Amino acid sequence: MASIIFTDCPMMLRPFHLKGRNGAFLPRSCVVKLSLPTTASGRGCTLSIRSSSPPSAIVIDGKAEAKKIRDEIKTEVSRMKESIGVVPGLAVILVGENEESATYVRNKKKACDSVGIQSFELLLPEYSSEEEVLKSVSGFNNDPCVHGILVQLPLPSHMDEQNILNAVRIEKDVDGFNPLNIGRLAMRGREPLFVPCTPKGCIELLHRYNIGIKGKRAVVIGRSNIVGMPAALLLQREDATVSIIHSRTNNPEEITRQADILISAVGKPNMVRGSWIKPGAVIIDVGIKRVEDPSAPHGYRLVGDVCYEEACRVASAITPVPAGVGPMTIAMLLSNTLTSAKRIHNFFQ
Numbered sequence: 339m340a341s342i343i344f345t346d347c348p349m350m351l352r353p354f355h356l357k358g359r360n361g362a363f364l365p366r367s368c369v370v371k372l373s374l375p376t377t378a379s380g381r382g383c384t385l386s387i388r389s390s391s392p393p394s395a396i397v398i399d400g401k402a403e404a405k406k407i408r409d410e411i412k413t414e415v416s417r418m419k420e421s422i423g424v425v426p427g428l429a430v431i432l433v434g435e436n437e438e439s440a441t442y443v444r445n446k447k448k449a450c451d452s453v454g455i456q457s458f459e460l461l462l463p464e465y466s467s468e469e470e471v472l473k474s475v476s477g478f479n480n481d482p483c484v485h486g487i488l489v490q491l492p493l494p495s496h497m498d499e500q501n502i503l504n505a506v507r508i509e510k511d512v513d514g515f516n517p518l519n520i521g522r523l524a525m526r527g528r529e530p531l532f533v534p535c536t537p538k539g540c541i542e543l544l545h546r547y548n549i550g551i552k553g554k555r556a557v558v559i560g561r562s563n564i565v566g567m568p569a570a571l572l573l574q575r576e577d578a579t580v581s582i583i584h585s586r587t588n589n590p591e592e593i594t595r596q597a598d599i600l601i602s603a604v605g606k607p608n609m610v611r612g613s614w615i616k617p618g619a620v621i622i623d624v625g626i627k628r629v630e631d632p633s634a635p636h637g638y639r640l641v642g643d644v645c646y647e648e649a650c651r652v653a654s655a656i657t658p659v660p661a662g663v664g665p666m667t668i669a670m671l672l673s674n675t676l677t678s679a680k681r682i683h684n685f686f687q
């Protein structure tokens with residue numbers, strides 16, 4: 339199969355199949371010049387098709403790595419239970435009926451069950467007051483069976499997100515969103531109690547694939563409090579030289595082309611094109627967005643920030659979407675909950 343190079347990402351297009359003389363599909367790697375049949379005007383036309391090199395990037399399998407981490411956590415959870423009779427517990431507060439949030443919460447519960455972590459779910463109606471949510475947070479803060487508290491975002495617009503997140507006791511802030519945790523992450527010689535799960539998962543993937551960070555040029559696209567900013571801080575802590583790109587950055591592709599390691603956390607499908615990537619770079623694609631696709635079982639598919647098909651031909655390694663960073667986020671949440679329970683119960687053997 340060969341495809342015409344359009345300006346849009348090939349993943350977004352219907353494939354354009356071309357057949358050779360013998361009727362066989364042309365290999366993707368071909369560079370061909372086709373002479374099409376004579377047109378009504380009597381002139382033949384030539385269609386040039388540029389085709390790129392075959393995919394060569396290693397696929398960083400977040401799903402498989404997350405499974406290994408969950409297995410390690412499961413072993414630790416049962417060792418802790420046998421040794422001191424404590425089972426780590428994670429409480430999740432969900433306010434409102436946001437369908438995507440409800441799915442995330444269900445997945446977190448399933449993940450807890452799979453490793454033996456106790457989960458506590460509190461579903462509050464959309465019209466709950468901020469005081470009611472704060473009261474629930476306070477209840478979990480004081481519950482000795484709960485070692486981690488997570489408030490599912492986004493919260494309804496009538497609530498002050500900052501107030502509520504700040505109410506989570508720092509010892510149970512397994513999301514790592516407390517400003518004190520982020521502050522420590524940013525400071526040299528200080529250790530945060532928890533590192534936010536998604537960026538922690540990105541770095542864990544780099545470690546597990548033996549991708550060196552020290553001295554590398556790293557670029558992070560996105561500067562949100564929960565992904566981009568802490569990802570940049572983590573890379574810096576590991577001695578990378580870091581640049582951050584955001585919505586006001588001019589000519590982002592000139593910066594991304596310098597990256598040995600590129601982490602993208604924007605939420606704009608296929609924004610990062612093959613031409614934005616330095617040959618041999620490592621790409622971690624955090625972005626995930628539903629894109630309508632009538633041919634997909636649910637009428638949509640999940641697409642990352644990076645045009646996967648193009649990036650695979652330039653990068654040396656890349657995370658897919660889905661099955662890349664997503665499963666690692668949940669694995670890191672479980673890991674943070676276990677760490678919290680160990681710390682609270684002084685279980686370090």
Ligand SMILES: NC(=O)c1ccc[n+]([C@@H]2O[C@H](COP(=O)([O-])OP(=O)(O)OC[C@H]3O[C@@H](n4cnc5c(N)ncnc54)[C@H](OP(=O)(O)O)[C@@H]3O)[C@@H](O)[C@H]2O)c1
Nearest residue numbers: 536560561562565584585603604605624625626663664667
């Ligand atoms: N896989 C997972 O586990 C996981 C976890 C969390 C998030 N995500 C996904 O990651 C993506 C980002 O999440 P988020 O919560 O960080 O999103 P967010 O809060 O909306 O932040 C998006 C960031 O992207 C920047 N941005 C927007 N348009 C841009 C452009 N054209 N060029 C460069 N930068 C641009 C924004 O810049 P400004 O700061 O200038 O506005 C902002 O910093 C989303 O797709 C989300 O679903 C995945």
